[in-house]
Amino acid sequence: MKKQNWYKLIYQFAIIGILTFMGFRLLFDKAYAPDFEAYCPFGGIQALGSYLTMDSLSCSMTSTQIMMGVALFIGIVLFSRLFCGYICPLGTISEWIGKLGDRLKVRFTPAGWIDYALRFFKYALLFLTFYYTLKSSELFCKKFDPYYAVASGFDSDVALLWALLAIVALVLGSFFMRLFWCRYLCPLGALSAIFKFSYWFLGVMALYVILLLVGLDIPYLYPLIVITAGGYILEITRMKKVRPDPVHITRNTDSCIDCGLCSVKCPQGIDVANMVKVTHTDCTLCGDCLYACPEKNTLQINRKNMKWLPGLVLGLLIILGITAGTLFELPTIAQKWGTPEQIASAGVFEMSGLKNIKCFGSSTAFANQMRKVTGVYGVSTYVASHSVHILYDTTLYDDEKLQKLLFVPERRIIKSVAKDVDSVTYYSLTVDKFFDPLDATYLQHLLDQKTEACGYQSEFACPVIIRIYFPAGSEPDKETLVKAIESKNLSFTSNGNDFSVKLPYKVITFEEPAVRISKREYAEQMFTPTTSHFNGFSKYSPDVIMQYVLRMGANASLKARYSYLISHLSNDKGVVGFETSLDSVGAEVGSVLFIDSLTTADRIFTTVNADTLLFHYSDGRTGKLANPFSFPEQGTVKPTTDNR
Numbered sequence: 052m053k054k055q056n057w058y059k060l061i062y063q064f065a066i067i068g069i070l071t072f073m074g075f076r077l078l079f080d081k082a083y084a085p086d087f088e089a090y091c092p093f094g095g096i097q098a099l100g101s102y103l104t105m106d107s108l109s110c111s112m113t114s115t116q117i118m119m120g121v122a123l124f125i126g127i128v129l130f131s132r133l134f135c136g137y138i139c140p141l142g143t144i145s146e147w148i149g150k151l152g153d154r155l156k157v158r159f160t161p162a163g164w165i166d167y168a169l170r171f172f173k174y175a176l177l178f179l180t181f182y183y184t185l186k187s188s189e190l191f192c193k194k195f196d197p198y199y200a201v202a203s204g205f206d207s208d209v210a211l212l213w214a215l216l217a218i219v220a221l222v223l224g225s226f227f228m229r230l231f232w233c234r235y236l237c238p239l240g241a242l243s244a245i246f247k248f249s250y251w252f253l254g255v256m257a258l259y260v261i262l263l264l265v266g267l268d269i270p271y272l273y274p275l276i277v278i279t280a281g282g283y284i285l286e287i288t289r290m291k292k293v294r295p296d297p298v299h300i301t302r303n304t305d306s307c308i309d310c311g312l313c314s315v316k317c318p319q320g321i322d323v324a325n326m327v328k329v330t331h332t333d334c335t336l337c338g339d340c341l342y343a344c345p346e347k348n349t350l351q352i353n354r355k356n357m358k359w360l361p362g363l364v365l366g367l368l369i370i371l372g373i374t375a376g377t378l379f380e381l382p383t384i385a386q387k388w389g390t391p392e393q394i395a396s397a398g399v400f401e402m403s404g405l406k407n408i409k410c411f412g413s414s415t416a417f418a419n420q421m422r423k424v425t426g427v428y429g430v431s432t433y434v435a436s437h438s439v440h441i442l443y444d445t446t447l448y449d450d451e452k453l454q455k456l457l458f459v460p461e462r463r464i465i466k467s468v469a470k471d472v473d474s475v476t477y478y479s480l481t482v483d484k485f486f487d488p489l490d491a492t493y494l495q496h497l498l499d500q501k502t503e504a505c506g507y508q509s510e511f512a513c514p515v516i517i518r519i520y521f522p523a524g525s526e527p528d529k530e531t532l533v534k535a536i537e538s539k540n541l542s543f544t545s546n547g548n549d550f551s552v553k554l555p556y557k558v559i560t561f562e563e564p565a566v567r568i569s570k571r572e573y574a575e576q577m578f579t580p581t582t583s584h585f586n587g588f589s590k591y592s593p594d595v596i597m598q599y600v601l602r603m604g605a606n607a608s609l610k611a612r613y614s615y616l617i618s619h620l621s622n623d624k625g626v627v628g629f630e631t632s633l634d635s636v637g638a639e640v641g642s643v644l645f646i647d648s649l650t651t652a653d654r655i656f657t658t659v660n661a662d663t664l665l666f667h668y669s670d671g672r673t674g675k676l677a678n679p680f681s682f683p684e685q686g687t688v689k690p691t692t693d694n695r
Contacts, residue, residue, distance in 0.1 A: 054342040058362035062137040070140060070202065077204075087202035088116070090373065092134060093239045094190055095120030100181060101188045104271045107384045110190045111410040113435040115376030122372035126364065127246040130298045133365045135233060135243055136318075136335025141198055145225040145232050146318050152226040160229040160320040167287040169235040174283040177238035178275060185271055188411050192238060197221045229320045234333065244332050245282035247293045252278060286332050293330050298353060298360070300329035300340060306349045313350055316343035323350070336361045382431040382440075383414045389428025389442065397428050398445040400453045403438035404555070406489040410434060424456065454486075455511045461491040462508040462577050464608045465499050468570060474523040475505065475573040476565040482536065483514040484555040493554060494536070496543040501535035502527055506577050514559050520573060526565050533558045547677070574637030581610070581631040583617045584644070588627040591646060593691055596627065598642040599655050601686040603631065607639045615676055616659065618666035623658055625650025644691060652688050 073085040088094055088111075095116030098109040102117075126133045135142050152158030161169060176195075183191035193199050193208040200214035217236070224231025233240050245252050259274040302313075304327060313323040319333040323340045341358050344350040352360055387394055407413055414432035417439065421427045426444035433439070441453060448456070468475065485494070491509065494517070498504040503525035510516040519532070527535070536558055542551045568576075588596075613629075620626045620643060628644035643655050664676045 056338050056342045058359060059137055059337050059339070062362065062365065063143045066138055066140055067143060074202070087199070088112075090119050090369075091116050092119040092123040092372075093192065093242070096123070096242065097181065097184045097190055097192070100271075101185050102381060104185045105188050106386070107188045107411060107414075108381060108434075109184055109188050109411060110193075111434050112190075112383075113376065114378075114380050115373060115435070117381065118376040119369075119372040121375070122368040123243075124246055126368045127243055128249045128295070130361065130364055131334055131336035132243045132247070133336060133361055133368070135240065136337035137362070137365055139233075139239070141221060141237065142230070142233050145221065145230050148222060148225040149229060149318075158227055158229060166234075170286060171283055173234070173236050173238060173241040174279045176236060177241040177282075178279040180238045181275055182272065185275075197232075230318065234319075241279070241282060244286050245278060247332055248282065248285045248289075249295065251281055251285060255281070290332050291326075291330065293332050296328070296330040298336065300334065300336070301351050301354045302327055302329075303349045303351070303354070306346050308346055308349075310345060312343040312345065313340035316340055380433050380435055383408075383411055383434045384418055385429075385431040386418050387429035387442065388422060393428045393444070394442060396445070397442040398448075400441040400443055400448075400450060401438065402441075402454070402457065403436050404484060405437050405439060405457075405487045407487045408432050408434055408437045408439060451513065454513065458486060458511040458515070459488055459491075460509055460511065461488070462506070462579055463491060463495045464506045464577060464610065465495055465504050466506075466608060467605050468505050468522050468573070472522045473570055474567055475520050475570055476523050476526045476567045477518050477520045478526070478529075478532065478565050479562040480517045480519070480532075480536070481512065481514045481559045482517050483557040483559050485509070485515045485517070490556075492545075493541055493552060494556075497535060497538060497541055497554075500541075500543070501538070502532065506573075508577065520577070521565070523567060529561055529563060533561065571637040574633055574639070578633055578639065579610070581613050581617075581629065581641075583630075584628040585617075585621045586624055586627045588644070591627060595646060595648075596644050596691045597647050597688055598630075598644050598691045599652050599686045599688055601641045601643065601659065601682050602684060603639040603641050606641075606680050606682070609679055612679055615664045615666045616680055619661070619664040620655075620658060621667070622665055623650050623654065626655065626658075642691075643686075647688075652686065656682070656685055 070087070073087070077085060094109070094112055095118065098112030099117045099120060101107055101109045108117075123134055149158055180192045183189075190208075193203075194210040195213035195217045197214065197218045200209045200218065203209065205211060205214065217232075220236060221232045224236075228235075255274055255278050259269065262269055300323065302323065307324075309324065311324045314321070314325075316339045317323055318337060318339060319331070319335065321329060321331045321333055323329055329340075336352075338358055338361060341350050341352070348356065352358070389397065408417060411434075414434065417432060418430050421430050421441065426447035427441060428444070429442040431440040443453060484490075494507065498507060498519065502519075503521055505520050505522055507517060507519040510518070521527075526532075536556055538554055538556075540551065541554055542549070544550070613631075617629045620629055623645075625648075626643055626645045628642075630642045630644065631639055632642065634640050643659070645652075645655060659680060659682050661678055664678050666674050666676065668674060
């Protein structure tokens with residue numbers, strides 16, 4: 052009876068099963084938002100590298116991924132490349148595809164100088180991955196990693212061509228060559244091999260730290276070159292004699308019958324049958340050879356019947372990594388710009404629950420915003436807990452003033468008020484756990500889904516004051532509105548993407564009865580004018596600038612996207628500005644400012660109703676967005692001097 056390596060198969064089927072479940076759930080549950088990188092050890096090691104070199108964690112990496120990376124290192128040094136043999140989904144897929152290639156008798160195992168030459172590429176990819184990650188604090192591997200590309204649905208971090216080439220290399224390469232991706236292209240495979248030569252890796256790192264401590268300013272580029280180049284040289288010169296090797300497969304030459312089945316069954320193609328100790332750099336301690344051997348006590352682990360050892364150790368390392376990651380949290384960024392004296396006397400303000408603190412990019416944007424504030428000397432952000440620590444001048448701020456500094460008041464139009472409605476009512480509430488801009492978006496969707504609210508605005512207080520408006524006669528009772536705001540979950544679609552979030556809101560006070568105001572008063576309270584001039588606006592005199600006036604109607608609820616429309620309009624060189632105002636009845640109108648000798652009203656009307664908005668980023672790049680605006684009626688043309 053054929054013996055199965057169930058220790059390995061259970062891990063492989065479990066990982067593939069979990070990922071498949073997540074993928075299928077994502078297809079049928081658009082509100083589901085899985086984190087495919089939650090326990091990525093390679094991302095954790097890159098993040099640790101960027102933390103040590105730049106004082107920042109890459110992307111949305113946290114202490115959990117870092118500790119999984121540390122667990123990976125411990126496992127490789129003391130045991131073997133367990134992650135590659137048992138867990139890595141790319142390794143599993145490569146192995147399964149390779150078996151199909153074997154059945155069709157088209158797969159072969161490169162040897163000699165061809166094998167040595169091909170192994171170079173994974174070290175080149177490892178070097179590039181770490182170089183650009185440490186340089187930018189963004190995970191460079193996301194651009195080409197087949198796993199991340201497929202799992203994320205080819206999101207914006209993925210370079211499409213690179214990822215497609217990597218997927219083709221993974222599938223076709225594994226079909227025709229033994230573990231092509233793992234042996235020749237995988238940067239984690241290269242790093243794992245370097246960790247197997249741990250004395251080399253630790254020695255170079257120790258020397259680098261010593262040189263830094265004695266005052267030499269040596270860029271990280273140089274130890275990175277030495278480690279990767281040395282790793283490649285060690286792999287091809289000492290491939291069969293890795294040191295240290297405290298745990299390894301052993302062969303009893305007295306009982307061995309030289310059947311060669313162990314070599315045939317080895318996924319890595321290692322010639323186990325001709326070794327007394329398997330210390331090959333490719334060995335993952337997967338155990339397939341142990342189950343292939345027909346002779347009892349011939350192939351063992353350290354000459355003992357411990358087939359269960361790798362699986363047990365791997366499970367313990369996973370538990371260790373996850374548990375250790377919960378014990379502490381490293382800051383995603385930790386920046387100080389005050390003088391030493393200011394830092395020494397600064398107070399520390401801590402605030403959590405800031406949902407917009409979610410990655411390196413958002414953390415950097417927050418820090419840049421705080422740099423502009425007088426009396427703030429530094430910030431640290433923590434993406435796992437969505438929290439910040441702010442160093443501040445205690446003579447200028449207290450906790451409440453800092454909270455107000457962070458708070459962004461919002462006015463959100465949810466839907467337009469019908470023409471036949473002449474008045475609006477509103478409730479005033481205070482809501483706890485409501486603070487950052489994402490909360491404003493979530494509340495907008497909540498009210499849109501569960502009530503007839505036409506708009507709301509927020510005002511700083513502890514807790515935050517929320518005023519919610521309804522067309523007169525459509526306002527809900529207190530119990531219904533409170534229940535809607537205190538919903539525990541919210542699912543919504545934005546820009547073609549589906550989101551599902553958990554909500555913590557708690558209504559603290561509720562003022563009754565509802566207050567009635569005129570439709571005009573409502574419009575004035577909710578209106579924030581938009582003014583944007585471009586394409587040489589200032590060089591034209593007011594008498595040559597015309598305005599094409601459009602009724603915004605339902606488009607007024609898309610104020611957050613006005614910038615896309617404005618950027619799209621700027622593609623017409625005859626358009627020099629965009630402004631919004633209220634008309635005599637309190638309805639919002641948009642005025643497209645243009646030079647009638649350079650463009651026409653019909654052209655502008657076609658532009659604002661285009662299927663796609665072509666907009667521009669600040670760095671010169673362009674982007675496209677399905678046009679969310681609709682203007683069914685032609686606008687009117689009049690001179691801008693009518694408004695001046």
